[in-house]
Amino acid sequence: MARTAPPLRIAPSILSADFGRLAAEIEAIAAAGADYIHVDVMDGHFVPNLTIGPPVIEAVRRATTLPLDVHLMIEDAARWVGEYARAGADLIGVHVEADPHLHRTIGAIAALGKKPCVVLNPHTPLDSIRWVLPDVAQVLIMSVNPGFGGQKFIESALTKIRDLRRMIDDAGLDVEIEVDGGIKLDNIDRVVAAGANVIVSGSGIFGTKSYAETIAAMKARGAAAATPAK
Numbered sequence: 011m012a013r014t015a016p017p018l019r020i021a022p023s024i025l026s027a028d029f030g031r032l033a034a035e036i037e038a039i040a041a042a043g044a045d046y047i048h049v050d051v052m053d054g055h056f057v058p059n060l061t062i063g064p065p066v067i068e069a070v071r072r073a074t075t076l077p078l079d080v081h082l083m084i085e086d087a088a089r090w091v092g093e094y095a096r097a098g099a100d101l102i103g104v105h106v107e108a109d110p111h112l113h114r115t116i117g118a119i120a121a122l123g124k125k126p127c128v129v130l131n132p133h134t135p136l137d138s139i140r141w142v143l144p145d146v147a148q149v150l151i152m153s154v155n156p157g158f159g160g161q162k163f164i165e166s167a168l169t170k171i172r173d174l175r176r177m178i179d180d181a182g183l184d185v186e187i188e189v190d191g192g193i194k195l196d197n198i199d200r201v202v203a204a205g206a207n208v209i210v211s212g213s214g215i216f217g218t219k220s221y222a223e224t225i226a227a228m229k230a231r232g233a234a235a236a237t238p239a240k
Contacts, residue, residue: 016186016207018232019045020225023190024070025061025159026212033073035148035216039100042221043229046079046101048190048210049092050159053084057157058107064097071098072137079208081129081190083156088115089102095122103127103150106138126186130198131156132164134162136174144183148208151224153201154191159212163192175205199235207236 014096022044027035040171040175049067054060070078070190083148084090087104088111094102104117106128109115121125125147128139132152139149153172171187178185189206194214201209 012036014101016184018202018229019186019208020215020228021046021048021188021208021210022215022221022225023048023159023160023210023212024049025049026216032069036070036073039215039225040076042165043225044076044143044221046077046208047074048079048081048212049099051080051082051084052154052157056085057083057107059157064093067094067097067099077101079103079127079188079210081127081150082108083129086230088118090124091115091124095119099124101125101127101148103129103148105129105131106134106214107131112139113142113145116142120145130170132167134151136170136177140177141175143181146185148186148188149178150188150210151206152191153189153193156191159166162196167191168200171201171204171206195224195227195231199231202232203235 022039051063052059077100079101080094081103085108086191087108088205091102102124104115117124127148127150128146129150151170153163154161186208187206188208190210193201193209215224
């Protein structure tokens with residue numbers, strides 16, 4: 011018997027926003043129909059870039075009531091999940107590659123009342139999350155190598171998404187599949203058709219003239235491509 015496909019959500023990444031008017035940008039994408047606000051945290055060690063920390067998360071939290079989807083691209087993420095939870099994150103994503111005690115960190119996030127998310131780099135196999143999959147709310151598949159915005163989508167991510175959707179459905183789990191990297195209007199349909207339901211887009215939204223028109227078009231193309239879960 012087919013199960014209902016999970017709802018399609020659009021999560022604009024503020025990495026591509028105008029930080030000089032960040033509150034206004036967040037208000038604009040919320041009004042345009044965004045479902046999550048995606049926040050990329052980079053430490054200059056795990057990835058070759060440096061972005062924001064808890065004080066900016068606090069400022070973003072004050073600017074919106076939308077869920078904050080915080081992606082920690084940092085070393086020793088377990089040490090910092092409490093700080094980001096207190097700053098206002100709703101979903102907290104940690105990388106398989108950065109945490110040797112992933113199960114414990116996922117448990118700590120859940121104990122803080124937040125939704126745990128596990129993140130995989132393009133080269134990381136799905137087997138690395140098999141034993142924590144029942145404990146997470148979301149899996150984020152990177153479709154670019156993390157660290158910079160505006161990169162080209164890695165096509166092999168589509169196979170990975172399909173395989174993950176099969177794993178989740180076969181186990182009867184309620185886990186979102188989020189995909190981040192190079193997703194725009196011209197490829198969102200293929201990403202959703204593969205099994206994703208949370209779409210992160212930075213320049214694909216913030217680089218357009220009308221956030222509302224872009225998000226509406228993304229949702230329409232994604233909805234047309236979505237297939238019921240088995």
